[in-house]
Amino acid sequence: MAKRVLNLPSPDYIAALYDVMERELGTTDWWPAETLFEIMVGAVLTQNTAWGNVDRSLGALKDADALEPHAIVELTSEELQDLIRPSGFYRNKAKTLQSLSRWYIERCGARPEGAVDIEDDELRDELLGLFGIGGETADDLVLYVFGRRAFVADTYARRLFAFLGFTVPVGYPSFHKAFEPAVLASGLDVAQLQEFHGLIDEYGKAYRTDEAKAESFLHGFKV
Secondary structure (H helix, E strand, O other), X not given: OOOOOOOOOOHHHHHHHHHHHHHHHOOOOOOOOOOHHHHHHHHHXXXXXOHHHHHHHXXXXXXXXXXXXXXXXXXXXXXXXXXXXXXXXXXXXXXXXXXXXXXXXXXXXXXXXXXXXXXXXXHHHHHHOOOOOOHHHHHHHHHHHOOOOOOOOOHHHHHHHHHOXXXXXXXXXXXXXXXXXXXXXXXXXXXXXXXXXXXXXXXXHHOOOHHHHHOOOOOOOOO
């Protein structure tokens, strides 16, 4: 049986796509947070829920002076579950937050700079080895917290590239594996890759259907 040939974007296409999206949508400054640890917590809490629910949970953690890795670890499971209850799936998310916080303290000294000697792939693999950390959350952390170049292959990215006519493999791991090489070869730096993620998500929220996308500035976009 002949191997299926994937229709994938080139690095030049990715760079041009970034440029037109930034020009049309403006700066998103995503991820909204006061600290890098808040981003870590938000990346866990946002799984399978709306950001408004995450905001409520983050607010509860701040009010309890618990938005800090040592504080997260010292809380009982029940205390943490109560604080993050608005985000849903609070039992598993509490377990994930404590596992991640413990790793962050023990492996990194509770600061991103503590991971400087860990190679990018190894860092991602370690995160994936923690309870409740999947590919999207790991890529969020690698990109936003640890400042490494990464592609967040989320649902909005999947819908965008499918609309643009590319082959989008099923499942996060396959989609990420197929598209990240071109994204990283595009030359976008960490800040631009963060912005690219934000632009893709903002575009997806503004143009939710293929019909809406077909009337957007990306209709017929080619390089």
